[in-house]
Amino acid sequence: MDSAAVDRFEAGRGRLASLAYRLLGSAADAEDAVQDTFLRWQAADRERIAVPEAWLTRVVTRLCLDRLRSAQARHERAVGDWLPEPLLEGDPMLGPADTFEQRESVSLAVLTLMERLSPVERAAYVLREAFSYPHAEIAGILGITESASQQHVHRARRRIAAARRGGAEVDPASARRVVEEFLAAAVSGRVERLVALLTDDVTAVSDGAGLARRLLRYGTRERVASYVRAGFRPTPAKRRLAGGTPVLHVALVNGSPAVLAVVDDRVVGAVAFEVRDGRVASLCGIAAAHRLARLDELWRRHEADAPVIGTW
Template sequence: MSEQVGLANTFEVHRKHLQAVAYRMLGSLSEAEDAVQEAWLRLSRADERSIENMGGWLTTVVSRVCIDMLRSRKSRREESIEAHLPDTFMSQENIIDPEQEAILADSVGIALLAVLGNLNPAERITFVLHDVFAIPFNEIASIVGKSEMATRQLASRARHRIRGAKAMPEVDFALQRDVVQAFLAAAHAGDFDTLVAALDQDVILRDDRQTGSSRVTRGAVALAKQVSGRAQKAAQLALVNGTVGIIVAPHGRLLYVLKFKMNHGKIAEVDLISDPERISQLDLAVLND
């Protein structure tokens, strides 16, 4: 019994780190707790004397559990990570309330947490372990079941997708960003005139959350009335298929994406995309200030 208590105490030393790793990989607090608990079960069945580096061993185990969960989620065609609602993080010993959940999501970076969901399981695991937790590629290779060279390529591909490596003409990018930023700021502030000024007179909004005639809004005045003062606090700029758009992701849960088309420096088309399947086909990237 005393050995089991000692093992439990050792595990508790690493619990917060394991929770951080699992949350970044899964984007769900309840699933992160499940992964951590599975790591504890595997440790309790292992020969502790054969484990030279407890922290490394546990990180490897929880990472393998997470990648299995991600692959299972994908194979069952469940909602994508970014559309998965984080549950309240609860266990017998740890309870994280919604405020703590928000703090945890903010510590990861809400936009980053949302965009991570666009990566495939191996890319996500590799990026989190190497770029966030500085684990060497040779150790990650055994976790994802690939060579070290292939693992480096996974990390490189993940960085490009996350950080928006697509080349854009500087002038076009600056104009897009200025127009979309002005649109978002005016929507927050309820500045109707600035909203109309940012929109093409014949602008079209397509909203996949709506049905029938309400699915499409036409005209600058109609669209400005619809969004003025109603922008969510969680809305922020991002690259959407290589152009400047908006993602709305409170606490890392991606609710929807706004994709824009410009015409002579004004917004001519807006696509509001909330369907998880459609979102998974978008190339999203964090747009830093």
């Protein structure tokens, strides 16, 4: 393959990776899908490809659909052990973020909700909302009719909107202030203040410090507050598990504020928050090393703000 063909692919690699990440919710799987797309580009009769961008988009999308439909993926995602892989702000895999729809489509909350969609609904939704493809092009990419594309996007929007309970965009600075106040209450043990900072319909999910076989889920303000207080209470056992004494930073993860526990410049845990109307509507706690690998890699190259809690 000549250098021009390689350059043409590399020019679109970031867009392909961002598309694949939104479809799969995993940076590692997205990178694999992009690499498989490159191999197909390498083997293709490129002189017969009229519009390379459209061809590459179709290939990576269909590779992602194959992964979502595979028996292994169905099993992993059906038993409730799946969480999106969090990405640190500035990661190019987050992709376009010019509109509210683009930013929302890569949030951990929406990536999780998209698990309720069929693979084709998910692909049509992402292509339309995040990348603004017209329905005629979506139909060509997915091998469906234009009217079917419109129906898939409509159903996906309706199902996500219903689950989001009217969620709207929140000013990042305001959301950060809520999370910092929430963190201070959690570390100090002020459970009543924690409860007051939670919405009535709050939910929380955790991978149990990376040790649980199944995801842990919590509902009601009192149960979530109890889970948070227990999780943020420092103990010698937690420090041993973390490999040292963490410092706590607040950073943006997938466009939302998150608390990162960092030991020797290594991210050992993350709690991502969704803030609505000045209160916390959902939390997602992640500590499994394989889910944090890419975030940790970028964090090591990231010039972080001072920790909000320097001794935990």
